[in-house]
Amino acid sequence: MDYRRTYLRDLLASEPGVEVSAYGWVKTRRDSKGIHFVQINDGSCFADLQVVVTEGAIPEAAMRQVTTGACVRFDGKLVASPAAGQAVELAADGLEVYGSADPATYPMQKKGASFEFLREIAHFRARGNTFGAVFRVRNAASDAVHRFFQDRGFLYIHTPIITASDAEGAGAMFAVSPNLTVEDGKYALKVSDPADDFFGKPAFLTVSGQLEAETLALAMTNVYTFGPTFRAENSNSTRHLAEFWMIEPEMAFCDIVGNMNLAEEFLKDVIGTLLDRCAADLEFFNKRIEPDLLATLGHVVESPFERMTYTEAIRLLEASGEPFEFPVFWGADLQSEHERWLTEKKVGRPVILTDYPKQIKAFYMKQNDDGKTVRAMDVLAPRIGEIIGGSQREERLDVLSARIREMGMDPDHYGWYLDLRRFGSAPHAGFGLGFERLLLYVTGMKNIRDVIPYHRAPGQADF
């Protein structure tokens, strides 16, 4: 057997008349007197191939093993289909059953199942319509991300997954070192001599590659990461994972406006690519998952994103007359209900908010001259809230050092990061984008656990 065989996607696009072999897993079968219809799928496309077996073409004893879930190969001739529903079908005269599947106990059924149930049988759910489509879109989106950056001269870099950098403030971290103790949220080695520890210092799984990406940007101009990221918060929502994939571009000679431009261009490019490349899958999502999906995505690609400052957003929220549960005032972090009102009710498409109060943002963001705000930018999207968080970085050594001390952090822990501002500093900017949140947006799926093959969340590390 050679991996270079033909995919069902290619068979379905072929002209009738050729002898072919079709490999796949049985989705469903229907029987009439003297004729069997079998639908098989190999994951290469949304559509199934209809295999037609007329009486006598294949021994009935063998056909008995052709049940939902079985893995098979049918040989025969590709013919024009006389019935509606498909252009071509396979008139089969040969069958190989690689793996049968007892219909009485195989958990996937011909009929739809709840996403909650499918999460319990995640090892099979990719064989169904919805998750096949999700994972094809996930693949195409990954490819689109790389193409977008590569086409623009960005270098793909790999930042460490194990890191000792623990104070970026992005979130709680998973400890890697076996010799750690925790006191008041601070980690310390419990061995008396650090040399007895593998790393000689507390080490964790990364919550962001940004700080390291900055060092590469200040050498190679435009770079990006696309890799796994870990957050240990006890967070239980439809928008959070303990292990997710994050995309982090970082650009030298770029300010917050350039950063916003890139973020908008990026989202439009990736979504546009998916509309083109995954049309059948997105049509399915539009039909079964999120009714206005295609219209919304088309609108996003064609219209400029709304841009406003945090201060303007606060004014709009204050003037909205909405009975918000959480109070709106300058200096407050925006709550989900506020983001939702802005993106869904006020604007109706993605919104980029900038210039947040420095108190609610990270230490590395560039301070504005007003002394109160920083050049942060968040892209908020209808349905899912924050999809991108980024900023222009503080490139001035004195300002950054002062800010680190002001926030009670130890400048000694940021030696190499401050060195960047000490030697050859440059204006630079970047952002982080949660890949699964992007997938939620483009597929219309509601739970982030359903856009990754095997999700990790508090209490959930199955498979």
Add this chain to the structure above:
RNA sequence: UGCCGCAUAGCUCAGUCGGUAGAGCAGCUGACUGUUAAUCAGCGGGUCGUAGGUUCGAGUCCUACUGCGGCAGCCA
């Protein structure tokens, strides 16, 4: 982590006022010459999440626990 909700057949659910467990789908058997969520007829399928409690009697009421889900917080 907090609040709310749910847990009954393989799946999705109903189960009235506390009185011996139901449906649809799936599966199985059969019928039908082209189906495509096929259709039609029949059959099998249950420790009602776990442990206590109230009661003559608990799927149903009470308590705890476990699991799952939604929302919120946290965040990308």
